[in-house]
Amino acid sequence: MPLTKKELALRAIIALDGMYPGQGWLLREAEAELAIDLGLHDFSEAMARDERRALLQQDYSVTLSSGIGNPITATGSLTSAADVLFESIRWGAVVDADGNMLTHVEHYNDFRRFQQPGYKYFTLHNQRIYVRSAASGDYTTDLGDVNGPLTVTANFIATATTVPAELTDEATRYVMNALLRLPGVIVGESVPAT
Amino acid sequence: MSTTYNTIERRVSTLLNNLSGSTASDAETTYTTVPLTISQYDNAYFPPSVVQDAIVDTEARIVEEICLNGNHPHRTLFADTTADLTSNADLPTTGASGAKIIGPLGDVYDSTNLTPLTKNSLKMITLIRDSENGMFQNSYYFYCISDRKIYHTRSRPGVKIAVCTFARSTFASASNLKTPDEYNDLLVYGTIATLAGKVTSYEQAGMYYAKMWDAEVQKIRNFGRSIDPTKNAAPSEY
Numbered sequence: 001m002p003l004t005k006k007e008l009a010l011r012a013i014i015a016l017d018g019m020y021p022g023q024g025w026l027l028r029e030a031e032a033e034l035a036i037d038l039g040l041h042d043f044s045e046a047m048a049r050d051e052r053r054a055l056l057q058q059d060y061s062v063t064l065s066s067g068i069g070n071p072i073t074a075t076g077s078l079t080s081a082a083d084v085l086f087e088s089i090r091w092g093a094v095v096d097a098d099g100n101m102l103t104h105v106e107h108y109n110d111f112r113r114f115q116q117p118g119y120k121y122f123t124l125h126n127q128r129i130y131v132r133s134a135a136s137g138d139y140t141t142d143l144g145d146v147n148g149p150l151t152v153t154a155n156f157i158a159t160a161t162t163v164p165a166e167l168t169d170e171a172t173r174y175v176m177n178a179l180l181r182l183p184g185v186i187v188g189e190s191v192p193a194t
Numbered sequence: 195m196s197t198t199y200n201t202i203e204r205r206v207s208t209l210l211n212n213l214s215g216s217t218a219s220d221a222e223t224t225y226t227t228v229p230l231t232i233s234q235y236d237n238a239y240f241p242p243s244v245v246q247d248a249i250v251d252t253e254a255r256i257v258e259e260i261c262l263n264g265n266h267p268h269r270t271l272f273a274d275t276t277a278d279l280t281s282n283a284d285l286p287t288t289g290a291s292g293a294k295i296i297g298p299l300g301d302v303y304d305s306t307n308l309t310p311l312t313k314n315s316l317k318m319i320t321l322i323r324d325s326e327n328g329m330f331q332n333s334y335y336f337y338c339i340s341d342r343k344i345y346h347t348r349s350r351p352g353v354k355i356a357v358c359t360f361a362r363s364t365f366a367s368a369s370n371l372k373t374p375d376e377y378n379d380l381l382v383y384g385t386i387a388t389l390a391g392k393v394t395s396y397e398q399a400g401m402y403y404a405k406m407w408d409a410e411v412q413k414i415r416n417f418g419r420s421i422d423p424t425k426n427a428a429p430s431e432y
Contacts, residue, residue, distance in 0.1 A: 006332040027314060030322055033332050 003168060005160040009033045012175040032179055039175035040158045046174070047167070048088035048155040055164045057092060060084055062129060062150040067143030069129045071152050079162050086124065088155035094122045094129065097147040102131060112139050120146055195271075195374050200228050200367035202249050202378065203242075206385045210396070212237040212245065229367030239393050245385070246365040252384035254362050256373050259411055261297035261358035265418025268374060269297065274359040278305045278351040281323065285342050285355075293359035300356030302337045304348050311337040311346060311353060319345050383407040 009032035017025035047056045058078040062069035071084050094102040102122040105111040111123035115134035122131045133145035163171040204225050207213050214236035215221035224234045235242055260268045274289035288294055302311045314336035322330050337346035346353050363372060383406040391400030
């Protein structure tokens, strides 16, 4: 059964009340709800860099227009929400409509330069995915040489209901840490990872 | 609760020498007459209506003392709730029964599912109710009483507050008292203290019963309150 937002908030404040009794944690239910977004964003970013990233990955279908696609508005195959963690695309996969796996180029200015022929490429720039082939060597010609839509496998920004059961405790810990960072609580403390 | 008003009336009237009968037999006959009427009274200071009014007023004072002590278990005997209160509603002065609220307010709970609410700050409740851009999606059970109003996070019909209410009784000889039986003596003391203190020739009796009343009322007021030994230290000479 997936977590609910209320359950995640309650898990966090009940655990904090156990760790730091007598500080009114159980009355911070509303603060905990706000901390969920902060905590789960941290959690999602950390998971994207973690070996467990696949637990928070899904496919996004991204249409192309002149070699440019917008993944931010694309909805995920599992969550049906526009929730892509943009920076995680580089650790996922980008496949064109013909089944070609595109190669990631870190910087846009490198991406515009000459690339090794025989491969197709993508880079993340200006809140978009830019794609090209290296057939002609000229960017303006090659950008039209990739067929969409792209299938982008990337991490999503988790919400309470989309946290996989396996990562529930981890997500709760991130929400607790977000709560601990709020003004008026124990500054500098953090919940240790298990 | 199972003692009738008549029992208190005849006890009070006997102690005030109200009742007729110059022999024990006559006095017994008078004492056991129900209801007592003007025919059994023989004291111009305290005719029946005066005694009966004093009894119901004293009963109300005892109920008030019980209800004013939030720790007192007999508050339950006078339990009531308010009508449904939406957020920003004025605190009511009467319960749902229409009787006057006495003593501290009790728990606040949701009118629909009866879940109790927890106190929180007025600012937090305002933020949750405003929920800028839907930032609060969870349901909250918070309330705050500020000035003469109650604010809370529940939607209509809102909340109810557990309260104690009491309406002054109408004297009826055969009806049962609204106070439990253990307060019968207190009711007699209070009634006599009220009546006797106003008549010079009964002044001593009035003072005596007033002391008895005070002592018994203190028991109600102090019920459930722990004694701090540092505040009750023995005099220094001991």
